[in-house]
Each structure stands twice: as structure tokens, then as C-alpha cells.
Amino acid sequence: MPELTSGLGPLFTDPDPDAARAFFREKPRALINKVMSVKDAVAKLIHDGDYLASGGFGVNRISTAVLHEILRQRRRNLGFAGHTTTHDFEIMCAGNLDGEKLLARVDASYIVGLEARGLSPHARRVMQSGEVDVCEWSNYALACRFRAAVTGVPFVPIRSMLGTDTLKRSAGKEIVCPFTGKKLVAIPALYPDVSFIHVHECDAYGNCRIKGITVADVDLARCSKRLIITTERIVSNEEIRNTPYWTTIPSFCVDAVCEVPYGSYPGNMPGEYFSDEAHLREWLEVEKDLDAFRAFLKKYIYDVPDFDSYLRLCGGVEKMKQLRAKELLLPSA
Amino acid sequence: MPELTSGLGPLFTDPDPDAARAFFREKPRALINKVMSVKDAVAKLIHDGDYLASGGFGVNRISTAVLHEILRQRRRNLGFAGHTTTHDFEIMCAGNLDGEKLLARVDASYIVGLEARGLSPHARRVMQSGEVDVCEWSNYALACRFRAAVTGVPFVPIRSMLGTDTLKRSAGKEIVCPFTGKKLVAIPALYPDVSFIHVHECDAYGNCRIKGITVADVDLARCSKRLIITTERIVSNEEIRNTPYWTTIPSFCVDAVCEVPYGSYPGNMPGEYFSDEAHLREWLEVEKDLDAFRAFLKKYIYDVPDFDSYLRLCGGVEKMKQLRAKELLLPSA
Amino acid sequence: MPDYNAMELMICIAARLLEDGSTLGVGTGAPCAAAMLAQKTHAPSLFVAFEAGGLAPLLPSMPISVGDSRTFYKGLMATSMCDIMEACQRGMVDYTFLGGAQIDMYGNLNSTVIGPHGKPAVRFPGSGGANDFASLCWRTMVLTQHDKRRFVAKLDFLTSPGFLTGPGAREAAGLPKDTGPYKVITDLAVMGFHAESKRMQVESLHPGVTFEQVQANTGFELLKAARVTDSEPPRPNELRILRDEVDPYRYVIGR
């Protein structure tokens, strides 16, 4: 029997499948109209202390409107699944300012960076302060936490993280395979309290289509206790039913449907619009100075009533046309 | 520590992921034209003693042409994954006649039946003779054997089969969850030597689209060491690349592409043609009498050179038009 | 003489047990007819899930196979077996209907073999998805003919779990909490399970059937519920819909 390592990292959520089953037993399944505003969805479904997860991939196909609304409604003490979180993590960290603490716990596989764009000065400030509890994972391991939860089992085994500090600072546990005697890492299930996923289209009940890479969202949608869908557009139930093999998320997972055109802005939405790199650079730039950052957040988030107003501040329809041209590889207007 | 049950059933294949990795390391990935006849694909890729798995769901979206060709080429001593196998299992069992033994080992979750149509007399004859080694599973457990293999881990845990004779006659092993102390069943990975899957369309390299339920085929395609695709039609690589989110099986899993229109006949192909219930009833009927069955197999399989000839014997284009009308819920011609 | 047959009665009783907005894992045949009838009466948003991947179709007719194209005709989703079974394992599927060659007093089912496993007298299909549904859905219902050959004291093979050996046995085996057999609907009666002993008990008798008659067709001692009622016969609108819309060719109800 080889010596087995158990990660020292904190387990922020309960991996017990029977506790999750008791919740899912009561989750409504009926086909009812779930269309509401982002403001109402956040007010109704996201509470202080909840553990959240964001769909998409950091700055691609993200629910920016929900993230802004969480700031506006000043939620506190949240947990977050940092599964290649980039701009989404940057927005969450904006809630940790001047002694306020929106983000309290994070399962980190990729945080504080914006990939090729560089690191977020404010997210680093927050994460270097020690005020946020951190548990480390690899991207695949964190995806497998959703996979285990979807499957309704307390863990799934994988073969990465072995031998590293990433494992030691995770909450994974080494186990021995009963068939081969090989060492594996048991990855505990993660059932987020609330997730938000941006999709290309869905019906009023929440049957969704994603037209591109799904990242971890097929799983994330299924393992989340509550789920907010933002969508580029709402389509009819008849349209969904005409090609049921295009449905990626079924309505019985969904609690709210919010129609938010350009909802992934300033991020990329495949086939719809490219990312606004200038605006993303502006975020990274203003974060360097706290006064500038406060003013920026006030202007773009706290002083506007909703996401449409944010889009108007950022250039409105003209800007969106440019980003669409860029996405479709057309000559820009 | 609760008492743990280990299934007594035989493990027909090696669940070791490192052995599988060594195979997959050498599996060619290049984009090359893989179009060939069913005859050549079976001759080249399926050998005596191999462990096989069939895509689709028994009599829906199955590779009938490959199954017939296995009979015609008189393969022997095969293993088979009986994952809701109905008409496919019936065809395999037809190779166990007059002392010949095509089928030697079966992982059984659903065998010998054709669902609402009743049981296959000959498949029962074969399975009641004791000449085929059997390991029992539930459908989900057997699907999870593919899932574990796809994942490259030696097992995945599930919560069904517990407490039953199905578990005792399986090769699953009870384990204790390191997080919750709960009992789970470890389901060992299954890497078939060869699988055959019928799809709606694919390109010459083997990038495939399935337009309907995928059953276990997304996984089966990925975990099989060798894979034969039969397809209703071949489309261009450009068409595949125009909507990459419709690809269900990527070409690097595929070893042979065989264009076989009506290839699931007498089974159902979603959106294409319905099952030929009369012909399926004829199979069940002739099996009752061994002489009649021998004559039937000679006429429909052994004495015809290929699947097209079988289709002609069964009513050809006229019959196919009727089945298409039935599938599309049109008034039959 | 009643104006309905035993199968029609069983299907109507089964349909009434399905709540609107609940989820149901089913196979073909009578269970599917019950689901369609429920949808067309009191439960329009009953979510039907087929183990091969079909979810919530608008069934144009009774499927022949759990995987045929009818099972996802105008469905909300056409997905995979794992996706459906994972939903069951996660606790999202409320009901299932099963059958079997044998059933015992704890609602355990045999659909694998009669006789020794290695060389059986009769080989049946095996578990299929039945063990999974019986393990993972919240409430298992059984629809079956009632005779001594089926209702036996000891199964030849325990394919799919009921309450196993009795109180606490499912939990001890590791099966999900609070799951298990719920109702057994036969051509004679409706049975449930005693809350403490987990043994099968008669809860309602079909018109003209006595408890003694049910016991005489059962290979183990049946309990009686505190209150044994009369099964409600099919209502006219149920019969009309069942015959005209659900099964016009009488594939299931015709026998």
C-alpha cells in the first residue's frame, strides 16, 4: 500500500450526493415561463454567502450582466469557482475594495490573469492580501468537480495533480485503484449554489443552445443548485423541439432566463461579436490606481441601472457593429 | 469499514490505462482518406478473438452491414459488449450455429431480447447452452465502463447495482468514498478492440455527426482501440468545418469510413427511415426452427456479396421509400 | 361486465399516480402508455426520460424501442444514456416504471435468469436500465400480471433492487437515501409497502377482486394496508383518450 497524500486545502462545499439529491428532489421541473430581468434574477437567486460559478471561459461567452448586477446589489461573503476565470474574476474582485468583501473563498485553477493580456492589478492586490481563502486545482480537476456532481457521486478519479504542490493545496485525496493498484486522485464533487451561463439562444423555459465550445457548461448547468441563463435571444419552444439534438442545457436545470443581447461584452461571443480589447485594457489600466478604479466602477457599474446602459456608455450599437464585423472577419466599418 | 463485495464475474479486457495509453500513443492521428468498403474494413480491422462493441441502441442506428460482414467472414471467438444489444446481438448469435462459435464472451446488460418485440429464440438457445461466458452489468454501469476508458482512468464510481445479484455477477468492486464514507461501486474501464458505429454523415477522414440521441457512442468512439464508421452519406471536410460544434466524433478516433446508405436497416435511423418491423418479425419467427434459420441466413447473408444485395432482397428502393415515409410520419406510398 | 379490460385499468391507475411537472424514467409498452395518458389528462408537463437519451418528446405514437426516433420526436433534448442516468443518480428523476419475470415481497425484481446463472433454464435480457432506474429514481413502480409464477418467495436472481432484505437494507447496501419501491400495479390490485417492515401490502382491490384472491395468486404472505380501498375504474375520458389517442392500434391495451 503506497503512502497516500490528502490535500490540505479547504472544502468550501459539501460533496455528499445524498444532500444534493435531497435538494434536487425539490427543484421544480415544470415547463413554466422563467423570463425575468437580470436584476430580479440576482435579487431572487443569489444570496450573501452563496458559492457561485461562472460559465464560459473567463472572457468568452460570460454573463457580464449578472456579474455587474452582483456588484450593484452588493452581495457579500461569496465563494467562487475559479475555473479559468479572467474578466469574470476581475469583476468579482472589484467587490473587494475599501474594506468590503464580496469574495471570501475561491477554488483557484486560473485566477488573476487575463491570459495573453496580462495580470489584473486589483485581483492580485486582493489575492495577495490574504483576505480570500484559496484552494488550488488544475483546470481539469475543477471541471471534474462539476463532473462528479453532475454524476451524483461524491468523487471521480483522475491522474493529474499527482506529485505536486497543486495537489497538496487542493482538497483532493489520493486513493489506490482496486483493479490496478495505481495511485489516483479522488476529486470531490462541487455543487455550486448558483451558476450563471450565457448562451446563444434558449426558449422561455430555459432549453438552451450553445453554438461553439461548451467548456464546462454542459456539466456546470446540471450540477448547480440554481441556474441563471442569460441569452443573446429567446427563441420559441417549437424551434427548440424541431432539433432536440442541438439542446445543450435542458429546462429542468434552469431557474431564470434573462434576454441580454451582447451579454458577453466586453468578452467574445462565438459567431456573434469579438471581444472589446480596448475596453479590457482600460480595466487593467485603471486598476493600477485605486482612485481611478473607484471612479471607473462608479461610472460603468454602480451609477448605471442596468447592462444596456453599460453598453451605451461603451459605444452602443456602433461599437457592437464593429465587434460583430471583427468576429465575422469582415472589414471593420 | 463496511464489508465490501467484489463481483465474481470475469473481466474480459484489461482496464489498465497505461496499457491503453501505450496503444493510443501509436494510433495514427493524421487527416487521411479512410474511405473503404465494409468488406475491407472488417478484413483489416476485426480479427478472431477480438472484443467488439456496437454503436446505437440495438435496432436503432446500428451498423448492420458490419455485423453481416462479420458473419460472412466467419470470425470466431469474439467478445461483445451487450449494451442494450437487440438485433445486433441476434445477428452475432447467428454465428453460433452447428458447433461454430462466433460469440464466446459477453458483458451483458441487455441481451437476447428485442424490447417490445419479444425474445430471440436463437439468442436464448445460445445463451442457455452455457457456451458463452457472461458478465452481468446494468446499462448505466456498462456505459460507465466506456466512460472510464474514455477518461483514461481504470474505474469510475457509481451508485447502482449495489445490493443485487447483478453486482455479484459483474466485475465491479465495492469501494468506500474517502470523503463521505459511503459505499460506491467501482466500474472498471472497458477498451473494446473494435467498435462500429453508424452515423448520419461524416467526412472522408471520419469527422462524424449524429442527428439524434447519441446513446453511448460519443464515449464508445473515443475508448475503442479501432473504430469503423458506417455512414448514411459522406460530406465534405469543408461542411464539417463550417459548424464544428455539430461534430460528435473527431477523425482521430476513426480507422475506417464506409458509406452505407440505409446502413441501419432493418433498424431505425432517426430522421431517415423507420425500422422494418415485418422483417424483424421474420427473423424472430425463423429462429424457432434451425433448418428454417439456416436457410434464412444463407439467403440473406451468406449467399449475398454485400449489404446492397441484402437491401435488394428485402425490397430495395421501394421498401426504403416506405420506411422513410413512416419515419417522417407521412402517409405511406 | 365492465367496459374496460385489466390492462386499461392498470394503465389508468398508473397514470393517475404521476404528478404534473414530475420526471419519469420509462421503457416502452404499458408504462409509456401510462405516461402518455397522464400527459393528456392531468399532467401536461410530465417530463418523460428514455434511458437511451430521449427527453420530453411530444410522442406521436407509442415507441417500439426505448431508443427509436419517437422517443425524441419534438423532444426538449436528444442526449446520451449517461446524461439521463446521471440525472437519475443526481436525484432529478422522480418515478420509474419497471417489470420483470419475478418479484418478491420486498419489491426486488428478476429479469436475468431462471435456474443457475452459468447455464440457465431461461435467459431473460438482464438488467438493461432497470437496475439503474430502481437504484437511482426516487420512486419505483411496477406494472405486471399477477400470478404465483411471478410473485415468488425467493427470486432466482436479484436483478434490480427493491427493499432488498427489508428495513434499512438499501441504505446499508449504499443505495441513495429515501429511494425504493412505491407501488405495484397488477391486474388484481394495487400494492404498496409497509412503512416499517417494507413488505408488500395490498392497498386497493380492483372491482370484483377479493384480498383472498390476490393472496392465492401470490407466492408469499401479503400484508393488508390499514385501509384497503376499491381501485377506481377508468373514467370515461381516460378510456376515450387511451383508446383514441394513446394506443389507437391497441398495441398495449389490445391484449
Place this chain on the structure above:
Amino acid sequence: MPDYNAMELMICIAARLLEDGSTLGVGTGAPCAAAMLAQKTHAPSLFVAFEAGGLAPLLPSMPISVGDSRTFYKGLMATSMCDIMEACQRGMVDYTFLGGAQIDMYGNLNSTVIGPHGKPAVRFPGSGGANDFASLCWRTMVLTQHDKRRFVAKLDFLTSPGFLTGPGAREAAGLPKDTGPYKVITDLAVMGFHAESKRMQVESLHPGVTFEQVQANTGFELLKAARVTDSEPPRPNELRILRDEVDPYRYVIGR
């Protein structure tokens, strides 16, 4: 003065190591440029896999994110992170390119923190998919600048596995057999790993660079390969394709 810069040289060397018909897990930046260059020279059917789900795109330009729409533009498949990572775990992915804030003599990488984990002096992004790629792909390649701050005797945090503590350590840890670091390509040299000791060794020196210079920029003792060669400078057609087709806006090579 050569007519190319260090980054161009590194990318050309990296591209040449990629065989046609092999599979590669990559991120954005220089690794992606190397993959594009390989495709446009000797390896047209190099399968590029992005961890977010993009498989084998016809990249119209360099992606900004591992998950942006360029990563599956006219791809063979747009799938999920698990599907890509499972392919790695199954043994279907031959190469990966990684980077990191620190690397040690066994090719272990740190991309998590400098200083104590609970309250670090510097927080980096963490593993992302790097630990998975380094654990599961057959051969790991590292592209990085060469200086003593990066090439350290002891990592502050071991994010992604190289050969861990040396010979046999990966296998003992449970990592898949026969995997591990393959090449480290810097602005000074190309390094591999000694077959027995698993320690980093200089295999080729870039034009004008001496072994001593490489050692002076490295915080641990470097080995010398049995035969240390001269790195081949970029060929004219490589430079032309890299500058005109792969990175015309000089996002990566412009520095």
C-alpha cells in the same frame, strides 16, 4: 547582427519539433505561433487542441484567449474542456507547450505563487490547464526566457510536474508512464533531460551563445549533453511565413 530576434528563433526551433500528424495541446502566444508555423511548413495535419474545447481549427489569426472563437474557427470539432483533457489522459495527445514563472532542474514549473501560499508576495494565475497537460500529454516542452529568476534551484510552489524529484519519481507519484519534460527552449539554448538522472542538460546553443553564458543565467547546475550542437537559425521560408502569415501584427514576435 542576425536578421531575426530571439523569439523568432525560439518559435522556429519549437515548430520544427512538432511532427506532422501529431497532436498538440497549446495555449496562446508563442506556442500557438509555433504550431501555426509548423502547420504552414512541414506539418499540415498537426492537430492543435485548446483546453477550452477547440480542436484543429484553421486559425485565421493568433487567438487572444485559449477559449476565444478563433480556437475553433473552421475546426474539426468544438467540444468541452473535459473532452480535450480526457483525450490527454487517454494518451491521445503527443505534445504540449508550457511556460511558468519558475522552472527547476527537473523541469518542474511554478505558475502559482512567490512567497507563502496563504499570503503570497506575488500571486500568479495558478495551474490553469498546465498541470493537466504536464501530467497527461506524452511530451512537455517549455518556451521561456532564460534568466536566474526563472531557472531556480528550488521552486516556491510546484504547480506542474516535470520529473519531480528525479528518476522514477513521476511513476512513484502515480503519473502516467513514459511521460514528462522533453525540451526547454529559451532565448539562449535548447535543453533536454538526461536519460538516467532526469536532470536538465544543454543540447544546443543558439548562435553566439556559450555554455558558460547559459550556466551563468541558470540558478542550478546544468548538465551538458554528450554532443552539444549549434541551434539552427530560422530558415528564410520560416521567417517569411512567421512574419507574413502567422503573426503579421507581431503580437508575439514583435517584442
